[in-house]
Amino acid sequence: MKMNIKQLLEQKSIGTQATISAWVRTKRQSKNVAFINLNDGSTIHNLQVVAETIEEAILAKINTGACIKVEGNIVESSGQQAIELNAEKITILGEADPEKYPLQPKKHSLEFLREIAHLRPRTQTFSAIFRIRHALAFAIHQYFNDNGFFYLHTPIITASDAEGAGEMFRVTTLDLNKLPKDENNNINYKEDFFGKETNLTVSGQLEGELGAMALSKIYTFGPTFRAENSNTSRHLAEFWMIEPEVAFYELEDNMALAEDFLKYVIAYALKNCKDDLEFLEKRLLEEEKSKPQNERSELALLDKLNFVVSNDFEKLTYTNAVEILKNAKKKFQYPVDWGTDLQSEHERYLVEKHFQKPVILTDYPTEIKAFYMKQSEDGKTVRAMDVLFPGIGEIIGGSQREDNFEKLKNRAAQVGIHAEQIWWYLETRQFGACPHAGFGLGFERLVLFVTGMTNIRDVIPFPRTPKSAEF
RNA sequence: GCUUCCUUAGCUCAGUCGGUUAGAGCAACUGGCUGUUAACCAGUAGGUCCUUGGUUCGAGUCCAAGAGGGAGCGCCA
Numbered sequence: 316m317k318m319n320i321k322q323l324l325e326q327k328s329i330g331t332q333a334t335i336s337a338w339v340r341t342k343r344q345s346k347n348v349a350f351i352n353l354n355d356g357s358t359i360h361n362l363q364v365v366a367e368t369i370e371e372a373i374l375a376k377i378n379t380g381a382c383i384k385v386e387g388n389i390v391e392s393s394g395q396q397a398i399e400l401n402a403e404k405i406t407i408l409g410e411a412d413p414e415k416y417p418l419q420p421k422k423h424s425l426e427f428l429r430e431i432a433h434l435r436p437r438t439q440t441f442s443a444i445f446r447i448r449h450a451l452a453f454a455i456h457q458y459f460n461d462n463g464f465f466y467l468h469t470p471i472i473t474a475s476d477a478e479g480a481g482e483m484f485r486v487t488t489l490d491l492n493k494l495p496k497d498e499n500n501n502i503n504y505k506e507d508f509f510g511k512e513t514n515l516t517v518s519g520q521l522e523g524e525l526g527a528m529a530l531s532k533i534y535t536f537g538p539t540f541r542a543e544n545s546n547t548s549r550h551l552a553e554f555w556m557i558e559p560e561v562a563f564y565e566l567e568d569n570m571a572l573a574e575d576f577l578k579y580v581i582a583y584a585l586k587n588c589k590d591d592l593e594f595l596e597k598r599l600l601e602e603e604k605s606k607p608q609n610e611r612s613e614l615a616l617l618d619k620l621n622f623v624v625s626n627d628f629e630k631l632t633y634t635n636a637v638e639i640l641k642n643a644k645k646k647f648q649y650p651v652d653w654g655t656d657l658q659s660e661h662e663r664y665l666v667e668k669h670f671q672k673p674v675i676l677t678d679y680p681t682e683i684k685a686f687y688m689k690q691s692e693d694g695k696t697v698r699a700m701d702v703l704f705p706g707i708g709e710i711i712g713g714s715q716r717e718d719n720f721e722k723l724k725n726r727a728a729q730v731g732i733h734a735e736q737i738w739w740y741l742e743t744r745q746f747g748a749c750p751h752a753g754f755g756l757g758f759e760r761l762v763l764f765v766t767g768m769t770n771i772r773d774v775i776p777f778p779r780t781p782k783s784a785e786f
Numbered sequence: 787g788c789u790u791c792c793u794u795a796g797c798u799c800a801g802u803c804g805g806u807u808a809g810a811g812c813a814a815c816u817g818g819c820u821g822u823u824a825a826c827c828a829g830u831a832g833g834u835c836c837u838u839g840g841u842u843c844g845a846g847u848c849c850a851a852g853a854g855g856g857a858g859c860g861c862c863a
Contacts, residue, residue: 343822350822363823379813395823414796419813420824423797426855481861518863543861544787556863648859659859712863757863770856782854 321357327398329391335362335400336384336408338437341420342377349374351402353385356442359590363392363399373405379420380411380437425773432777432786440598443591444774447584448762452536454583455557455758458576459534464559467526467533469519474511475737482542483514484552515540518755519558521687521740524716527560527751528743534559536758544781548770549708551759553779560753566689566698566715569752570675573702573711574628577673577761582624584765585617592617592765599767612706616767619705622672628702629670632678633657636665643669656683659708666703674703686726689715689750700754707764713754720744 323333337355344350351364364385366374377383384406392399417431418438428435435441456466472486488508489495497503504512519535526533539556559572584592596616603611614622631639640651640661645668649658657676666674678696681688688697702711717723723744724734734741762774772778777786 341824343825345819345822345825347820348822350825352823361823365821367821393821413814417796419797421797421812422824427797430855539863541862545861546787547859547861548857550862554863707863709863755863760863 319357320353320355320360320362323362323389323400324358324360324398327389329389329398331389332387333389333400334384334386335364336382337362339377339379339381339383339411341379342374344374349377351377351383351385353383354437354439354442356436356446359439359443359446359594360396363394363396364402364405365390365399366402366405369402369405373407376407376410377405378411378413378416380413380416380418381407382409382411384408425770429772429778436776439594441773443594444762444766444768445776446591447588447595447766448774450584450588451580451762451765452758454580454587455534455536455576457583458579459532459559462532464532464534464561465526465530467519467523467530467535469516469522469526469535469537469558471516471538472509472513473516474509474513475521475740481517482544483517484540484542486513486515517541518556520560520753520755521737523558523560523753524740524751525743527562527753528747528749531562532559533561546781548772549760549763551771551775551778551780554771554775555758557756557758558753560751562749562751564715564752565750566677566700566752569713569715569754570630570677570700573675573700573713573754573756574673576756577702577711578624580761581620581765585620585624592620595766595768619767620765623704626672628673628675630675630677633676633680633696634678636661636676639669640664654680654682662703662708666708667705671705673705676701676703681726684714686730686732687714687716687723689717689752690719690722690726698752702754704760704764706769707760709757710760710764711754711756713752715750715752718744718748718750720748 318333318335320335320337323335335353335355337353340352340354340361342349342351347367349366349369351366352361353364354361364387385400385402386404387400387402389398390401391397418434423438428438428441436445459466489506495503495506504510507513516539518539519537523533523535535556535558537555538553540553542552543550561568561572564572599616612619634653636657637651637653640647643664645664647658647660649660651661677698677700678691679699680695681690681697684697684699688699690697698715700713701709704710717726720741724741727734727737759771759774763769763771766774768774772780
């Protein structure tokens with residue numbers, strides 16, 4: 316295999332020959348020597364190439380953004396880096412016209428980089444983010460595998476609109492200009508590809524439950540689609556969700572799983588992405604210099620992550636949270652009342668002001684939660700849980716599931732879901748039903764938290780949001 | 787979907803009370819420089835002031851509509 320910059324910098328084999336292909340970050344040239352900083356995305360660190368004997372015609376084409384292949388000798392550096400590559404031969408693989416290439420060796424705004432999403436992975440910030448994103452995805456699979464979970468692939472295309480988790484994207488092969496009609500002049504979906512209305516999935520949970528009723532411990536990790544007209548820094552129309560589902564787990568087990576899982580993957584990033592996290596921490600500190608004192612974060616990025624890993628999450632019921640909020644001195648824009656859903660400002664107060672740590676809220680009023688959640692003895696609440704993170708808000712939503720056939724069927728009917736639509740789901744409550752629980756983790760929200768970024772569009776390579784699907 | 791802010795050179799931004807030829811830093815280009823670290827020094831070039839319409843003797847500046855973007859809210863992960 317060809318060596319990359321990460322391996323070369325780690326091995327420090329001074330005196331040996333090496334060939335590296337990478338993109339030019341900067342070039343500094345004087346009369347007799349040129350210095351070229353190269354990066355191939357394998358690490359946040361650049362490789363310095365020294366070019367003393369390279370002809371001028373080649374050197375002239377080595378501009379920021381160009382791709383080159385360098386063959387040379389690894390030598391000790393007299394500069395600030397340990398080693399550098401003394402170029403004997405440089406081949407231009409791809410030029411980058413400096414008049415047109417939009418990335419410069421200077422600070423660009425995240426908004427500008429979002430508009431050139433095809434090039435932004437070449438920046439330090441975004442390559443660091445995407446390496447961390449990869450590490451977190453890997454850690455998630457590792458955690459579940461090590462703990463006896465099976466990765467279950469739930470469908471992307473679904474005919475059920477049962478969860479009611481949001482507006483859905485229609486999937487059809489019908490000619491939109493010539494829609495077939497039935498005898499009542501409605502669209503005849505019997506002629507569509509699947510013979511019925513289909514959409515992109517908003518959650519793999521219902522199918523995940525089917526898997527848990529056989530394999531006991533499963534998880535899904537796949538793309539999820541919501542056609543909501545959401546314009547916020549924490550919503551995407553296409554995002555990745557992790558949904559474990561476990562037979563014989565009750566709410567308390569579910570909470571313990573969520574906390575242990577989050578701590579594991581964050582600890583994994585701390586251990587395996589140190590360089591990238593340190594870079595992002597420095598970047599954040601720079602950015603915060605321009606903010607007023609009271610808007611700066613209290614902990615630097617690494618301290619924040621270490622804090623979350625080494626402290627217990629605060630756990631309390633919705634009812635207790637409402638009490639705390641009612642007694643809070645802070646004036647809220649929206650009033651707090653038992654039975655209404657908590658607003659962003661309420662959740663932020665609990666997490667960022669009152670407890671100053673991750674919070675798990677449980678036992679929400681039945682009316683404000685989904686139909687499949689386990690109904691409590693009190694007749695007023697369900698065994699739901701939301702995990703709230705500072706700066707992010709809800710990162711996990713989950714519950715123990717209603718495993719009683721009659722209760723589930725009745726609750727579904729109450730919210731307008733017909734039994735025949737989800738007959739297969741209901742049957743699991745008739746054939747060997749058992750207590751079970753699970754949750755959904757928004758992957759991008761996790762990446763947001765770990766990288767310290769603030770807009771969800773910056774932690775997915777090619778974000779899909781309303782009116783935006785360019786790349 | 788709602789509220790609010792923004793849009794001036796490739797990028798980041800300044801532009802006073804509506805006034806004559808729209809500025810800066812960085813990038814680019816040219817030249818200089820024996821080891822630089824977002825190199826440095828000197829010079830050159832670079833503008834549909836987002837678009838359309840309006841008010842005015844006169845609009846980058848005021849008004850209206852539209853487009854794009856940000857932040858906040860709702861929906862949620």
